Amino acid sequence: MAAGFKTAEPLEYHRSFLKENCRPDGRELGEFRTTTLNIGSISTADGSSLVKIGNTTVICGIKGELASPPADAPNKGYIVPNVDLPPLCSSRFRPGPPGEQAQAASQFVADVIESSGVIQREDLCIEKGKLCWVLYCDIMCLDYDGNLLDACLIALLAALKHVWLPEVTISKDTDLAEVNTDKKQHLSIAKHPISSSFAVFDDSIVIVDPTAEEESLSTAMMTVVTDEEDRLCTLHKPGGTSLSGEKLQDCISRAVTRNREVSKLINTVMHSVKPQNSIQQLPLLGTLARSSCVLTRVWEAVEREMVEHSKPQGSSARDLFDKL
Amino acid sequence: MPVDTKRVRGPDESQSPLIFLPKSAQKVVPKEGREDGRQRGQTDVRPVFARCGLVSQAKGSAYIEAGNTKLMCSVYGPREIERKDETDMKSGRLFCDFRFAPFSCQKRGAWIQGSEEKDFSLALLESLRPGVCLHKYPRSQIEVNVMVLENDGSVLAHAVTCASLALADAGIEMYDLVLGCSLRQDGATYLIDPTFPEESGSCVADNAENQGSVTVALLPSLNQVSGLQSDGEMGEETLVDAVRACIEGCHKLYPVVQQALIKSVRRKAPPPEN
Amino acid sequence: MSPMKLCVPGERLCSTEDCIPGTGTYLRHGYIFASLAGYVLRKNEGEELPMISVVRETEAQLLPDVGAIVTCKVTSINPRFAKVHILYVGSTPLKDRFRGTIRKEDVRATEKDKVETYKSFRPGDIVLAKVISLGDVQSNYLLTTAENELGVVVAHSEAGVQMVPISWCEMQCPRTHAKEFRKVARVQPEYLQA
Numbered sequence: 001m002a003a004g005f006k007t008a009e010p011l012e013y014h015r016s017f018l019k020e021n022c023r024p025d026g027r028e029l030g031e032f033r034t035t036t037l038n039i040g041s042i043s044t045a046d047g048s049s050l051v052k053i054g055n056t057t058v059i060c061g062i063k064g065e066l067a068s069p070p071a072d073a074p075n076k077g078y079i080v081p082n083v084d085l086p087p088l089c090s091s092r093f094r095p096g097p098p099g100e101q102a103q104a105a106s107q108f109v110a111d112v113i114e115s116s117g118v119i120q121r122e123d124l125c126i127e128k129g130k131l132c133w134v135l136y137c138d139i140m141c142l143d144y145d146g147n148l149l150d151a152c153l154i155a156l157l158a159a160l161k162h163v164w165l166p167e168v169t170i171s172k173d174t175d176l177a178e179v180n181t182d183k184k185q186h187l188s189i190a191k192h193p194i195s196s197s198f199a200v201f202d203d204s205i206v207i208v209d210p211t212a213e214e215e216s217l218s219t220a221m222m223t224v225v226t227d228e229e230d231r232l233c234t235l236h237k238p239g240g241t242s243l244s245g246e247k248l249q250d251c252i253s254r255a256v257t258r259n260r261e262v263s264k265l266i267n268t269v270m271h272s273v274k275p276q277n278s279i280q281q282l283p284l285l286g287t288l289a290r291s292s293c294v295l296t297r298v299w300e301a302v303e304r305e306m307v308e309h310s311k312p313q314g315s316s317a318r319d320l321f322d323k324l
Numbered sequence: 325m326p327v328d329t330k331r332v333r334g335p336d337e338s339q340s341p342l343i344f345l346p347k348s349a350q351k352v353v354p355k356e357g358r359e360d361g362r363q364r365g366q367t368d369v370r371p372v373f374a375r376c377g378l379v380s381q382a383k384g385s386a387y388i389e390a391g392n393t394k395l396m397c398s399v400y401g402p403r404e405i406e407r408k409d410e411t412d413m414k415s416g417r418l419f420c421d422f423r424f425a426p427f428s429c430q431k432r433g434a435w436i437q438g439s440e441e442k443d444f445s446l447a448l449l450e451s452l453r454p455g456v457c458l459h460k461y462p463r464s465q466i467e468v469n470v471m472v473l474e475n476d477g478s479v480l481a482h483a484v485t486c487a488s489l490a491l492a493d494a495g496i497e498m499y500d501l502v503l504g505c506s507l508r509q510d511g512a513t514y515l516i517d518p519t520f521p522e523e524s525g526s527c528v529a530d531n532a533e534n535q536g537s538v539t540v541a542l543l544p545s546l547n548q549v550s551g552l553q554s555d556g557e558m559g560e561e562t563l564v565d566a567v568r569a570c571i572e573g574c575h576k577l578y579p580v581v582q583q584a585l586i587k588s589v590r591r592k593a594p595p596p597e598n
Numbered sequence: 599m600s601p602m603k604l605c606v607p608g609e610r611l612c613s614t615e616d617c618i619p620g621t622g623t624y625l626r627h628g629y630i631f632a633s634l635a636g637y638v639l640r641k642n643e644g645e646e647l648p649m650i651s652v653v654r655e656t657e658a659q660l661l662p663d664v665g666a667i668v669t670c671k672v673t674s675i676n677p678r679f680a681k682v683h684i685l686y687v688g689s690t691p692l693k694d695r696f697r698g699t700i701r702k703e704d705v706r707a708t709e710k711d712k713v714e715t716y717k718s719f720r721p722g723d724i725v726l727a728k729v730i731s732l733g734d735v736q737s738n739y740l741l742t743t744a745e746n747e748l749g750v751v752v753a754h755s756e757a758g759v760q761m762v763p764i765s766w767c768e769m770q771c772p773r774t775h776a777k778e779f780r781k782v783a784r785v786q787p788e789y790l791q792a
Contacts (some may be wrong), residue, residue, distance in 0.1 A: 007685045009724075009752075042474050043392055045427040055380035059473065061427025067338035080334035082435065087421060088469035090381040091400045091694065095421050095437075095469075098330045110332045134338045138426040142396060142471070143379045166341055179344040212381070383693055402661060403694035404738075455607075457624065457633055463732055464661060492607050495654050497633040499624065500608030545608040545631075585635045586604045589654065595602035595637050596653055 011217050018205050025054075025211065030254065032209040033147075037154065037265055039162045039273045047163030051155040053209065055145035057089075060155035062137045064165050066177055069125060069132040077124020077132035081109040083139045083152055090144035090212070101148075108236055109139065109152055112225055116193035116233040119160065123188060127170050131177060135163070146211040149223050149236070153195045158266050162273070163187050192228040194262045196255035197221065203241045208254060222248075224255035228263055331435060340431050358515060358522065360391065367572045369505065369517040372580050374486075376493040376588035384494025386584070388486040391519060392476035397486040399494040402464035416461030420449040422483060424472045430520065444480050451484045451504065451541035451551030457497040466496060477519040478506035484541045484551065485577060492585055500543035501581060502550055505573035507538045507566050509558055514566060516573050534562050540570035544578045602639075605632040611650055620651025662687050662696060662729050662739050667748075670698060670741070672723045678702050680719045682727070684739065697738045700727060704742035705781055706749075717767075717779035718743075724752035726783050749783035 006013045006024075017024050027033070033054030042048035045061035052058075069076055083105035085093045093099060098106070113119070124133040137159065139152050167183040170176070199210035199218035210218060220240025225233040232252060237243070362368045370391040379385035382398035402416055422445040426433045448470065456466070468491065470483045484504030492498060508518040511534055515522050523537065536556020543550055549571070554563065605611065609632045611623065619625055620641075622634035632638070636654040643649055662668055662684055669686035684696040705713045719725060726748050727741035743749045746766070755761045755771030755778060763782045764770045770777050 007691055042394070042427060044429060044474050044476075048427065057379075059425070061425060063340075063427050063432045065338035065340050065432060066344070067335040070335070078334050080332055082331050082426075084435070086423060086469065086471060087400075087467065088382075088396065088398045088423075088471050089379065091403070097328075097436075103330050106332050134334050136334065136426065136432055140425055140471070143381060145380055168341060168344070177341075177344045178346070179341045181345065401694065404696045461661060492635045495634060497622070497624075498607035499626075499631070499633065501606060543608065545610065546626075582606050585606045589604055589635050589637070593654070596639065 010213065014201070014214065014217055018201055018207070023207065023214070027209075029205065029207045032258065033211075035154070035262070035265065037158055037269045039158050039269050045159075046165055047159045047161075049155050049158035049162060051151045051158065052143075053147055053151050053154075054211065055143055056141070056147055056151050056212075057143035058139060058141050058148070058151040058155045060137060060139045060152070060159040062135055062159045062163050064163070065134045065136065066126075066131055066168065067134045069129060073121070074129035075125045076121040077126075078134040079110075079113055079119060079121065079124070079137065080134060081113060081137040081139065081156065082106045083109060083141070083148070085141050085144065085148075089141040093144070104238070105139075105148055105152060108149060108223070108234075109137075109156060112153060112193050112195070112234050113156075116191045116225065116227055118157065118189060118191045118193055119187060120190055126168050126177075131168070131170060133165065133168075135160075144212060146213070146215045147197050147209050150195050150197050150209065153193060153225070154262055154266070157189070157192060157194065158269070160187060161189055161266065161270055191233075192259070192263050192266075193225050193233045194227075194255075194259040195223050195225040195234075196251070196258040197223045198251050200241055200243060203243075204247075206243075206247055206251065222251065224251055226252070226255050226259045228259065230256045230259070328435075342430065358519075360519065364510075364515055365513040367516050367569050367576065369573045369576050370519075372482075372485075372577055374489060374580055374584035376489055376584055377591070382490075382494070384490045384492070384496070386486045386489035386493055388482050388489070390478065390482050390517065392474055393472075393479060393482055393519075394474040395470060395472045395479065395482055395486055397468065397470045397483070397490040399466065399468055399487075399490045399496065401466040401494075402461040402496070403467075405463055405465045414459065414462050416458040416464045416466055418449060418453055418456060418458060418466050418468065420445045420452065420468045420470070420487070422448055422470045422472075424475060424479075428472045428475045430475075444483065447480060447539075447551060447553055448483055448487060452487055452491070452502055454548070454550040455488060455498050455500050455502040455543055456491060457499060460497050466491075466494075475520055477521075477523040478517050478539075480504065480553065481506040481517070481539050481541075485581060489581060489585060493588055500546045500548075501578075501585075502541050503544050503574040503577050503581065504539060504541045504551075505570040505577070506540075507570050507573070509534050509536050509538065509556065509562060509566055511535070514569060516569055534558050538563070538566045538570055540567055540574065542571055542574040544574060602637045604636065605638050605652060606635045607633055611638060611652075616647065617650035618645070618647050620649040622652030622654075623650060662698070662732075664729050664731065666729045668698070668727055668729060668741065669751075670725050670727055672719045672721050672725060673697075674721055675715050675719055677715060680715050681738075682725060682741065684741075698727070698729075698741045699733075699738050700725075700741045700743060704730065704740070704744055707744040718781040719750060720753065720778075720780075722754060723750045723780070725750050743781055743783070746784050749781040751783050753778070753780055 036052040038050040042061050046064045047062040050059045085102040087093050087095050164184045167180045169178050171178050199207050200220040223236040373389040376386045379398045385398040387396045422441050424433045468487050481504030488502035508515045536558045539553040541551030611630045619630045623630050624633050632652045634652045636652040639651050640648045666687050668684045670682035670684045672682050674681045679699050679701045682698045684698050702713050703710045705718045727743050730742045731740040753761050757774050759773045761769035761771050766782050768777050769780050
């Protein structure tokens, strides 16, 4: 009847685990789920990434377009992040315009981009007052099992690092843009904001990386974003029960260690993707896992143990999906 | 123009850099053979990678990759019907939602479902419905959600295959799987399972006769066609031949799809004790 | 033992002269076809022909059917009926919630006119019930608890403690010893431990 208990009294069921300092999926309170990252699998996007945190899957595709710069800031470009929660990813979302949660997530990502300065918007300007880049960063959830924000930020950052834009100049004769696809350039990423999300149970127990079920049962949610210099960028705690300053401090220091691990993950994957001049066609199996990397992590361990499998270039989608 | 307040908005107007490409850099579909090495006039479909059961939250799901076309489908239900109206409560209802991810096409798509997506949703629904035993699910609805992650042609055909895989993975009773195959007729010859440039490219052959495209949905073991979409202009004989070629293409997919499904059944559970 | 045969929907399994169709199959033109992806199972049940069926890891999605015993959670009550969410059909959990209604006259078998719904159920109670009708366009599944084995199996007192049944119509809170009225089910003891 364990399963019956779970469906009938989910909160009691979770409490009985938390009492023993563990969680129904076998994790400790401070343990993240396995995080997998995959860069550059969508060739129609200028930059793309696929992130899995446990079951939660998020894909980010960035497309660059040309526009005239905003009137109030002629030397800047645009970054337009949007998070979509399509009905595909969970039965809780309906088709139609974005719901509250998707809107809040989009705004959160936009705020993090703005406040952390991940990209200098001046870099996106091609010619002052005339032409600039618009980066449409579309983040789409494919499987919703909690901790959306962490997955979104990793996906965004990895996709931004992968963005590969053609050189654009304005022709002196015709005053029109000229695009040279032979010369492509990466963006310069100034900051690495990475988030860690927490859920609060019964005002006192803090768990990290909550699943969808844990999220719905918890009394408060919190997301801490830090950059690579261990500075706090954003702290997002939308209501819920209060939390002591001490606990908050714990959360921040955990977010700092999480940042290091994820940065390392992104770098490892980026490194394996780098030689991308020729996008090779893989026979039979897809490109979705051209390279991927796994990171497992217990944040309370003194020694940061990392399990990484770095896949050589050309590994197939089978590798990614076999793990599921 | 109404303002979309539910999304982060960009500038009012922006253009894809592709339209500024110099003429010389634009790709031309070759007249002989095909860019990816396949032959014209032969039913060599692109190799397909199919996998079931990726979306943990869904009752059933599937992912399909054919060349660079990548799409994903999840199935929810049967669950309590939401809209109760005067329709027959004795049989279940099927709902299909077809979407392109904004980054999936050459040109960035809009967030709001366009008319093409709505047409595809309907075509998908009509192709799938004959395959599903809806009478087994009274008072319930079954939802099929398809998301195209990358569009490199023949999306509707692969969406049909992917959705039927996801339905079977969800344990929804079906009369048969439903497989899809597309074809682009180009004068006297045809291109099966066309890529995006082949599909959208202007007429390649010199004479403008017999230009069009066909998508067929097939119930493979019953050998019945459940969906047929055709546009363009084709002679009667050409069309018949095109449909025949598509059916042949569907049969080529069948073993791959069968294997993917059997693999997912095995992964879910060991064989039951007799 | 040879590995079990697997099939996908639409596969022709055998002729009706060889087997009787079981679950996960359908009949067409004198042949039995699979309607599910799963393992093909042949069972001899003392009849002339073996029964052929297709089975998957869980029972093929069950929908509450007339006569099925369901486990549900009470969501709201009013003087005429109690509204519930159906969580289980038999021992199979439902992935999606279906709503059901227990009308006042279906709470117990005797003295139907004296039933008071709020003395029978409270929101949050876990109840065993039987499906009597799939309902029509307006209504949900109609359920009944008018049997000794049906009724409340798990309930919490006002103090938030799980109560112990003391009679067929009362339960007691182990902490405050306050008694509350319920339509209590007489169930197997192992069920109460959960």
